[in-house]
Amino acid sequence: MLRGVSLRAIGLWKPPHRPTLSRAVTITAYPQSGLADERLQIKVLGLSPRQQVSLRAVVVDEQGCLFNSCAHYEADGTGNVDLHRDPSHGGNYTGLLPMGLLWSLSPSVMEKPYKRLEKKDILKSPMIVELLVHRGQVDPKGIPAEVTARLKVERLFAAPGVRRIRLKDGAVRGSLFLPPGEGPFPGVIDMFGDDGGLVEFRSSLLASRGFASLALPYFAFEDLPPGMTEFHLEYFEEAAKFLVRHPMVRGPGVGVIGTGKGADLALSMITFLPQVVAAVSISGCCSNTAARLHYGDLILPGLSYDMSRVGISEGAVFDISVALDDPLDPANSQSLIPVEKAEGHFLFVVGEDDLNWKSSVYAKAAVDRLQEQGKENFTLLSYPGAGHRIDPPCSPFCLAAIDRVLGVPILGGGELQAHCHAQEDSWQKMQDFLRLHLT
Incomplete structure (x- = not known):
């Protein structure tokens, strides 16, 4: 410091750099690997309070056909979404449907309609469901917005040992x-x-x-x-x-x-x-x-x-x-x-x-x-x-x-x-x- 003059006063002082901390958005599902007749508990964490997001589920069947679903949610005051607590405000379904993303899976717009999603090869591999979080409210038939989090879930049709x-x-x-x-x-x-x-x-x-x-x-x-x-x-x-x-x-x-x-x-x-x-x-x-x-x-x-x-x-x-x-x-x-x-x-x-x-x-x-x-x-x-x-x-x-x-x-x-x-x-x-x- 110059004698009698502060650095702040003459514009030479800069505060130390402190990086801003932002929480990473994550999506969780329990069980992440479980039987196909079991309910999933799906949550999204790390959003901003009241942030609007779209959740999608995507499955590619054994013939390579794409199935998907979409629903709109709003985070609570702490930035979390819990599908067992929070209703969907739009998309392929509305209301409190904790399993709605799986229930509403249907052929994507690029596929032939009216195809049934049905597991054929039971023991070779599980059905993989990818869960995605998108910013904002995504049109279920439109181009999805930025993905902020994703998670793959295994749906098994045979328990270990069957x-x-x-x-x-x-x-x-x-x-x-x-x-x-x-x-x-x-x-x-x-x-x-x-x-x-x-x-x-x-x-x-x-x-x-x-x-x-x-x-x-x-x-x-x-x-x-x-x-x-x-x-x-x-x-x-x-x-x-x-x-x-x-x-x-x-x-x-x-x-x-x-x-x-x-x-x-x-x-x-x-x-x-x-x-x-x-x-x-x-x-x-x-x-x-x-x-x-x-x-x-x-x-x-x-x-x-x-x-x-x-x-x-x-x-x-x-x-x-x-x-x-x-x-x-x-x-x-x-x-x-x-x-x-x-x-x-x-x-x-x-x-x-x-x-x-x-x-x-x-x-x-x-x-x-x-x-x-x-x-x-x-x-x-x-x-x-x-x-x-x-x-x-x-x-x-x-x-x-x-x-x-x-x-x-x-x-x-x-x-x-x-x-x-x-x-x-x-x-x-x-x-x-x-x-x-x-x-």
């Missing part, structure tokens, strides 16, 4: 999934609808929850019939006998889960096959549909579709909700499955907004038939606002999807929040039902 055994046992084809441990375990046959082929993701998740689960294809797979022309219940009987006698399966009986066409096959199995003691019918019909069903000398005709009753809605989506012949018409009585003859237990799972067909009406008809015979061996789960295909939890909602047989998008119905609630609620109740009646 084993898959590919079957070629007599006529039976498919995959048997066994839980980790010594067993024995309750046994379940798992079937889907008219897409055909081998669908494994539900069976692998069931095995992860303690069931010996047989993913059973019944057409359009290996040397099975290429299409739905006629079926023989003896094939399904052989599968049930295989499962009953397996050393890792706890008898004396097994259960069956079916969706769509697989659901009416499940009803026929519990009605006619003594090995099947519990059946879960998801979005099914009370009659045999689509193809004749033979069992010895018994024949159940298959209800037909009248394509003249098919409507085409906006976006060239086909509405087949009234195309199926009415199973409650006396003229079609020969196709009705005589469920009142079954000694086992039924669980009917339906969405009241199913626009594939009137599954809630059909389930009620089956329940009425049981009650008329004084039976109480059933539970009916009927979900307002849910559509046709009710999958395990966290599966994306799909209002319409390409039908493998017709090659066109088919309307499934439902509303995102109600449908995904049905998936969460019914999944646990299905497991409880099967454990109760198989142990």
Whole structure:
């Protein structure tokens, strides 16, 4: 300092440099690696108070198709967003939907619409979901803004230790999934609808929850019939006998889960096959549909579709909700499955907004038939606002999807929040039902 004069006074003094500290934006998810039917706890940390951001989820499926979702959030006074606490203000959904980013995953604008996000190769690799944080409110269909944080999350379809055994046992084809441990375990046959082929993701998740689960294809797979022309219940009987006698399966009986066409096959199995003691019918019909069903000398005709009753809605989506012949018409009585003859237990799972067909009406008809015979061996789960295909939890909602047989998008119905609630609620109740009646 000059004598009598301060450096500050003559402009030569500079304060020491102190770098400004800014928090890094981070996104967290728990569990970062977990089963695909588990909820995620997603948080964003390090934002400015009340900062507006967009969160996106991005998945590339095994065919290289891109799926994404987007929602707008506002940070709290401390600069944090918690999807279990904070509502979305726009994007692909609004309101408090902690799993909305997964529920609303759909094909990106550059992909063909109406494709379903479905895991094919269960054990090779997990499904990778990338979570991204963008500045501001991003148009879900526009060019995303700057990314300030990202995180990759693994969604597993089989718990560690789950084993898959590919079957070629007599006529039976498919995959048997066994839980980790010594067993024995309750046994379940798992079937889907008219897409055909081998669908494994539900069976692998069931095995992860303690069931010996047989993913059973019944057409359009290996040397099975290429299409739905006629079926023989003896094939399904052989599968049930295989499962009953397996050393890792706890008898004396097994259960069956079916969706769509697989659901009416499940009803026929519990009605006619003594090995099947519990059946879960998801979005099914009370009659045999689509193809004749033979069992010895018994024949159940298959209800037909009248394509003249098919409507085409906006976006060239086909509405087949009234195309199926009415199973409650006396003229079609020969196709009705005589469920009142079954000694086992039924669980009917339906969405009241199913626009594939009137599954809630059909389930009620089956329940009425049981009650008329004084039976109480059933539970009916009927979900307002849910559509046709009710999958395990966290599966994306799909209002319409390409039908493998017709090659066109088919309307499934439902509303995102109600449908995904049905998936969460019914999944646990299905497991409880099967454990109760198989142990």
